[in-house]
Amino acid sequence: MTISDPPAHVPRPAIDIRDLRVDYGDFVAVDDLSLKVPPGEVFGLVGPNGAGKTSTFRVLTTLMEPTYGEVILDGVDVLEDIESARRVVGYMPDLAPVPGDLKVGEFLEYYASAYGLGSLPQRRERVVECMEEVAVTDLREKWCKELSRGQTQRVVLAKTLLHRPRVLILDEPASGLDPLARRDLRNALRRLAKTGATVFISSHILSELAEMCTSLCVMNRGRLLASGTVEEVRQQLGNTERTITASLLHRHEEAAEWLAAMPAVHELRIEGSQVVFGFKGTDDEQADLMEGLVREGFRLRAFEERRSSFEDILVEVAESNRRSS
Template sequence: MRPAIDIRSLRVDYGDFVAVDDLTLTVPPGEVFGLVGPNGAGKTSTFRVITTLMEPTYGEVILDGVDVFEDLETARRIIGYMPDLAPVPSDLKVQEFLEFHAAAYGLGNRAQRRDRVAECLEEVALTDQRDKWCKQLSRGQTQRVVLAKTLLHRPRVLVLDEPASGLDPLARRDLRSALRRLAATGATVFISSHILSELAEMCTSLCVMNRGKLLASGTAEEVRHQLGTNERILTANLLCKPGEAREWLASHASVHDLQVEGHQIVFGFKGDDDAQADLMEGLIRLGVRLRSFEEKRSSFEDILVEVAENNRRS
């Protein structure tokens, strides 16, 4: 199966500044794929090239088998682009706004356009808002109307720039459900967001960019591993006095910042899942009675904060 998005050796320069530096990335169809990174990582420039809004310094972008720069019109029919904070007219109703864009796309006769508008409104769960004035919509409803507009011509690749920006938790949940339904139909969703916890939940896979370069890609767990962040905080809750367990743990090079509070031992641990399992097994063999063993791993947001802080230090 050919990739939905195939980016090869992409570079974008603004004078002497390199915004995107030799980016190579492949996204299969049916994915909700996240693009994350700190400000200045190259996300916006990448999106602008993919959506044909600018030409790169060099490189290739192929969407569903179509070279974006060799067949621009066909590529644009494949793409559905939803920019951050896309405006909607205040003097049109939702139905009118979508029918206007359906006509601009040349989607059949009036009856066919109305049917397609109804399908897209149902897809984003806004059928009951079709006769509402756009100016009366909430932020979340506005975002979903713009998503419905983006879906009108049945794009095979959707590029969404910060679609969850400013949405409340309920609106983000509705948007997440809509994107998952789209991916289930075979569409590919390429999405950027600064709401990192939401991206980790929303996306089937993602990549991290920094200073124009691709740092890691894959599932959230694979990205965490590729970035070398095996650090975690472990808490051992004991049914016995912690003295012997504390001394045994402190002797391990992978254990640091060990603290004891009553029958609870909290410590940092640097190691993989097998090493953690060995640690638990060692405590049990020592005769330590464990009531529970809890783990807190670095969140995806922690990873991005670390990347941004490394930017400042360098």
């Protein structure tokens, strides 16, 4: 079933999840999840173990039916028209196996045939295109059993691209990759997004997603906690705290005393010529703080901030699980 397009001025979401619920007996894996992802995004899905990521992906890729809800991929209703949905979506599971007794080129040509991609010359041309897209052309004659972890991931991604899916679902695609392989994968995904394809990535490593994604969402216990850009997710999770280091030329003790009286400042300490403190205010309040230091005659050499890392945010989410258990 194909869903009618929205008005011309409103782009149709590439991924449209509505009130999705997945139950395993009495256990709720996905709890009324609603999410829209526009085309051309590299969109991340992150959360601790048990957040509902795998169940969400299994529904999106037609591998299981939900308890209820709707999933629309590029205008196709996944639950009403499975065959059309499978032509729209490309799925790369974590640790996808490759047959060791085939060469890389043979492996990709086999899948091109399975997808029914035209004549033999057309299939081979498409295989070459996909190998070039993920930079594995030099591996064509290499046996699959000889591939490194990073090479295997890129070959499987090439296979996932063969039928030109408009939505790619990638489960932990950078798991176990070295920094160079992660960079190559990141660049390949960004090139795909520029063609209008939408990439939906699951990972439990937030820093990994921060490098790869244009937007992301955070799930916990089956529920959506936050969605948007990196900074929007921080705001929605209430994680705007930062550590600020003010480097001064003189009057460090006086500056520390002045700062300590500010309501958003806490855990202040002096480290040589620097005053280091936690800050829970807004960006405007931070700017006011810096202006106030200058107005009071303190000579600032530098004013630097460090926000909570994504790993810190995920740790907070996981710890809230334990506290509420």
